[in-house]
Amino acid sequence: MPEGKVTSLHVARRAGVSQSAVSRVFSGASASPQTVIKVRKAAEHLGYRPNPLARAMITGKSKMIGLVVAYLNNQFYPLALERLSNALQDQGYHVLVFMAPNDEDAVEKVVHDLMDYQVAGIITASVGMTNDLTQRCADAGIPVVMFNRGQDGGGISSVTSANVAGGARIAEFLIAGGHKRIAHIAGWEGSSTGRDRARGFCEGLAARGMEPVTVIDGHFDREIAAQATRDLMARSDATDAIFVGNDHMAFAVMDTLRGELGLSVPKDVSVVGYDDVPLAAWAAYDLTTLRQPLNRMVEATVDTLLGQITDAARPSQKIEIEGPLILRGSARIPEGWTQ
Amino acid sequence: MPEGKVTSLHVARRAGVSQSAVSRVFSGASASPQTVIKVRKAAEHLGYRPNPLARAMITGKSKMIGLVVAYLNNQFYPLALERLSNALQDQGYHVLVFMAPNDEDAVEKVVHDLMDYQVAGIITASVGMTNDLTQRCADAGIPVVMFNRGQDGGGISSVTSANVAGGARIAEFLIAGGHKRIAHIAGWEGSSTGRDRARGFCEGLAARGMEPVTVIDGHFDREIAAQATRDLMARSDATDAIFVGNDHMAFAVMDTLRGELGLSVPKDVSVVGYDDVPLAAWAAYDLTTLRQPLNRMVEATVDTLLGQITDAARPSQKIEIEGPLILRGSARIPEGWTQ
DNA sequence: CGGCTCCCTGCATACGTTTGCAAACATTCA
DNA sequence: TGAATGTTTGCAAACGTATGCAGGGAGCCG
Structure with a gap:
């Protein structure tokens, strides 16, 4: 079994191919079936796992999504975070969480930190962003989706209920x-x-x-x-x-x-x-x-964000999702009221 | 004003020093006062920000802390997450959140993902880890602190209440x-x-x-x-x-x-x-x-973790913090009961 | 059988930093 | 003044991956 770190080069040697070949196998580029098999086998034997940071260095995009949130004491947001994180994990992304008080300077600072980490996208929840800041994200090629908050100005995506x-x-x-x-x-x-x-x-x-x-x-x-x-x-x-x-x-x-x-x-x-x-x-x-409708809002948020990540040209969109009125005991129910 | 990405090399050129000098200024290594000034000035002018991913590649440690949590519907955990994130942000660290159902395989997978990101440390909340897994983290030089959960076995740190x-x-x-x-x-x-x-x-x-x-x-x-x-x-x-x-x-x-x-x-x-x-x-x-006592638990968790990060030799510790009984209306209060 | 295209592959470079090494320089002391 | 010591500095080699480029082989058609 392997020691310390095992890199694509180790795998390459063991499989009798070049390092590039290993890279291509794991980044989904084209490779002959035999090469794929040899590489996979060697990789498994050595316990190789591609280094996402090195990958991010080259491609300029990490598989991380920045999530900016102001507070978590309103039960709605922890749940959103949980669902978002799960949905993104399923797609191979991971969530970098930043707490930011809802003021302009703090948000700006936090977003810069996120850009340093070359996140693939940003989700803000219960946090506003100035149009100037969203523009800078756009310039950096980082799509932004606002969750449960909208913005009048230009091309920023948002997902809210109606x-x-x-x-x-x-x-x-x-x-x-x-x-x-x-x-x-x-x-x-x-x-x-x-x-x-x-x-x-x-x-x-x-x-x-x-x-x-x-x-x-x-x-x-x-x-x-x-x-x-x-x-x-x-x-x-x-x-x-x-x-x-x-x-x-x-x-x-x-x-x-x-x-x-x-x-x-x-x-x-x-x-x-x-x-x-x-x-x-x-x-x-x-x-x-x-x-x-939390689930649908999360779904829409993830879809929108990943869409803009894979296709930079995709226009921003403002999605509104209708939700039902849930009748319970805290308000008089009108006679004959049907949902 | 600078275009696209500005690197330490750009700063070096503008300051008339070598790229190494720039690196040393920003990584806190020794440099002459004049060099520091020249570099800082050039950096500010260009809007330079060190790339944390590149740094992580070299040092083998990112400024990220992995947080593994099973669920967020118990209000205790979102609050812990909020406080932990804030405390770590203050220390220049950032939180990578992973949701993991409380079963062995899922946790193992998640921890491997975290190791791929070369996190500086791991906090688990409401999630257990096998001794084997914690050992592997230790081997990889990644300290682990369990928050609100203990572990009988060997040297793993934990912070709980009494x-x-x-x-x-x-x-x-x-x-x-x-x-x-x-x-x-x-x-x-x-x-x-x-x-x-x-x-x-x-x-x-x-x-x-x-x-x-x-x-x-x-x-x-x-x-x-x-x-x-x-x-x-x-x-x-x-x-x-x-x-x-x-x-x-x-x-x-x-x-x-x-x-x-x-x-x-x-x-x-x-x-x-x-x-x-x-x-x-x-x-x-x-x-x-x-x-x-959430605040003290969070404080202890951060202290322990950062302590083990900066000083790898520091032994693990199991911290227990006493909390008071809060008297309210859901239970009969004994006569003459004094806190 | 020659020429063409197409698919794989390896080589080499790039990404932006940190860091060991040795040269250059400043400083102190005899 | 010269040697010895200590501090800065630049050079260059890493870290682990992606990718443009060109060469090689296979396949197809004439």
Whole structure:
């Protein structure tokens, strides 16, 4: 059995061929059947494994995908990470994870680090990028896909759920449920996701001649959402329904309503979230929410990214995936409501 | 401004020195102050950044740490990942994430992939490794630290909380609370963590002349824990307290007790978990649990790993960190109980 | 049988760094 | 002033792979 490192040269010697031949066998270039057999056999005997770093040096592209993510306390993102990583592993790629606070400089620094590693592509989740930065990635030949966030500007790919439609759907649902004073604790206004859901929701209400009691920015943060709930319920006009910009905040809203204010959900107030993270289905919350189809979003993200990696000319695309409203116990269900 | 790629050679030319000089400046080797200045200036002007892959080729060690993790649905692990990644980023390292089901072959495959990337070290979380495999890593000069899991065999480092002591502490607490029929839904028996907590718990009971009503393996799984709860409560001897092997399962136990069986926690049954993930503090669960000091565990993990990386001779160590019992509303608090 | 094409193959170079070696230089001390 | 010592520096050889190029062989057709 072999010592330390075994290289393509060792394999070549043992197989009685040149190093190039070994390289060609393992990089899928053409080689005669006999050569392939000889090389494979020698390689197996020696326990040879191609060195991906050396390969990356030559080709300029490593088999790594950079994943930039701001935080993992919202259950949605760990799951996305898990699925993304699995899907990419299946395709022979590996995930280099970077945490980056959601500010411009930090993201820029992180992306530079990623470019140093010659990643084949970048996925950002819950993180924004300036158009300037995405342009520089494009110049470097590194495709970028934004996951669960969009960008108005130029040619950057993104995969989101149909947030505007989702917001509108929830408006429709709450109105049908007979709610009269509906409030919205929105996602962070600095994110397309938060803005789109809010817009769809307000448009949905307006289409039926209503408007929200108020819209408060919850910044996707538990504490802020909890405080927003207190403020909201302290007002004189009794709010009877709250659409919360994501599940993570919705849990805080429910905790505040029930635990702190002694209100009943949905008897006193209906609560609807967005995401359908696993926790939403657990009995303690049983949250009615609009599902983001995680599996399909991950699939679309991987497809788009790998597509752009193998075919640099492929144009960027903005993919929106519709998700269903999941009816549970946190919001009154309109009579005769069919999914 | 520079085009495409700028290498150390470009910098060398502009600074009027040799390429080696540039390398020495950036790798921290000795160089005269004037050379350093000339090189730094030229580098900045050109926007030079050393290529970490080329460096890894030569040195045999990349600035990447492999992180192997089985699943991310237990909130504890995403948080650990987040903290680990941040701590390592601060030290100039980056995290290569691999998902691996907890079986021997899969882990072996994944570790080989990691070795191909010449990672400087490996952290496994919620994943076991055979002694044979850790030996091969050691042979390859790659230190391994197991996070939240131990290993009986030889020289492998691990960082866990003091699971035996924690289990015993919970036994003490539940007995002091006057519970008479105490059950344990244990963590996976295949994990040191699960075994140690169970052992400490049983020993703690025994020390006070009690023994558990029953011990069921919950496999760290929600569904299995829920079923265990049903089975448990269907028995004739009314269980009045359950110690659950981690919070993730404890939530399922509470959901089942309250939502499905209509029991009250803690009036009918006290529930105690293990981990103190953020969700445990949320009003909907308000779970009494033994805290694993995540920050200190992460710190110890990073210290140990980086220590072994910089000093290959450093012996492996098994670190146990004690955590406090966090009193909340899911278990009856003994009168006069002081932390 | 000659010429043509086509497929394999080996040679040599390139990728961007680190590092051993020896030459060059500066510094100290006798 | 000369030798001895220590510090910088450049040269060149690695690290392990991919790939353009040209030579060699096989096959086909006339």
